[in-house]
Amino acid sequence: MTDAFIGIDQSYGGFSIAVWVPGNQQLEFNLKAFPAKKYGQGVDRLKAVSENIVDVFKGVYEKDLEIKHICMEGYARNSKFRREEAGELASMVKMTLSVAASKPVSYPTVVSPTQLKVFVTGNYRASKEEMIAGVKEKWGVETKNDNNADSCGLAHIAEALHTGTSHAPYEADILGSLKPHTERFPLAAAA
Numbered sequence: 001m002t003d004a005f006i007g008i009d010q011s012y013g014g015f016s017i018a019v020w021v022p023g024n025q026q027l028e029f030n031l032k033a034f035p036a037k038k039y040g041q042g043v044d045r046l047k048a049v050s051e052n053i054v055d056v057f058k059g060v061y062e063k064d065l066e067i068k069h070i071c072m073e074g075y076a077r078n079s080k081f082r083r084e085e086a087g088e089l090a091s092m093v094k095m096t097l098s099v100a101a102s103k104p105v106s107y108p109t110v111v112s113p114t115q116l117k118v119f120v121t122g123n124y125r126a127s128k129e130e131m132i133a134g135v136k137e138k139w140g141v142e143t144k145n146d147n148n149a150d151s152c153g154l155a156h157i158a159e160a161l162h163t164g165t166s167h168a169p170y171e172a173d174i175l176g177s178l179k180p181h182t183e184r185f186p187l188a189a190a191a
């Protein structure tokens with residue numbers, strides 16, 4: 001099996017999953033929007049997102065890839081708008097991953113938007129355009145979509161966490177600040 005790393009940038013307007021396979025330098029994006037007019041609101045839309053994730057993971061397994069680490073972008077906790085909706089989406093993504101991937105990989109590392117920006121550009125205030133330029137400069141990835149740029153950066157963070165490799169001091173700082181498999185509860189600690 002060949003190692004693969006997953007990055008997930010979650011939003012209804014542009015849900016992007018990047019599958020990065022460093023062994024053959026292959027990066028694939030799955031970008032899909034889930035507008036309420038087409039998918040409804042609440043459970044129906046969440047179910048459509050879940051089914052999309054499952055379909056992407058089926059494709060990964062059909063290519064005989066082994067997922068080594070998953071990173072997903074957290075949401076801005078200080079956001080004044082749509083926090084609850086973002087929380088529902090994040091919870092559904094985590095629940096879907098719990099059945100679509102093996103443990104401990106099924107517990108994603110949650111990366112804040114600021115951590116992602118710094119890892120990709122070195123700038124915690126990077127704009128969407130700077131993120132797009134950052135993935136092109138850093139990894140040669142051309143995309144016009146900021147959601148794809150984010151999921152690309154997240155997949156590369158997943159690889160860096162798995163391999164312990166960073167190429168710049170600011171990358172090492174971000175990796176050191178992350179908690180791999182963020183919400184995994186160690187069973188040994190429960191005793």
